[in-house]
Amino acid sequence: MFVTFEGPEGSGKSTQIRLLFRALREAGYDVLLAREPGGTSIGDQIRDVLHDARNTEMHPAAEILLYSASRAQLVAQVIRPALAEGRIVLCDRFADSTMAYQGYGRGLDLGMLRQITEFATGGLIPNLTLLLDVDVEAGLARRRRGGDEWNRMDQQAIEFYERTRQGYLALAAAEPHRYIYIDGGGPVEAVATAIWDAVLPVLSSRHG
């Protein structure tokens, strides 16, 4: 079972995915936590290039290929082997981030992005994707307060993040069987409960 967390900046997904990871482990599930970009030694090196705030000249084509290279390594080295062992894989961002940020945000052709993604992942699609949605201004403010790494992707115009958020909403609407919409704006415990209530029935039906 492959579950991904997606959402705009400051949606709280990294906090929430860690909470779900812990709760699933305590419930006895064999679960692995990964993140994008990164999650492997090679991927972490690519992440440094992607996130270095000095790399302002990065071309959108280079950007998509670097995210995809990190993803290809993560899928081959970590995700597929874990799924083959019957483990649950939770991933903080995956291919939908490329559709939302490089597609809707940067305006790259969605069809072309799908082809590149298919090549990078060998066609691996999450069984379940949780979209943690948050108002753009509120998310950016939360991120500034949170003290997380401030990176190249944090230096975009506000319109970029608005397009990205709208992109996520469009992606979720287009695939209602895969996506679960979660309002990420509430208190941490309430969001965690909403996620648990959404994920558990799907997991129980697959993993018992």
Ligand code: TMP
């Ligand atoms: P995060 O670790 O805070 O989620 O930051 C990852 C950043 O990279 C975030 O701004 C979204 C961006 N990103 C893309 O633009 N495309 C992608 O394919 C992925 C995985 C992330």
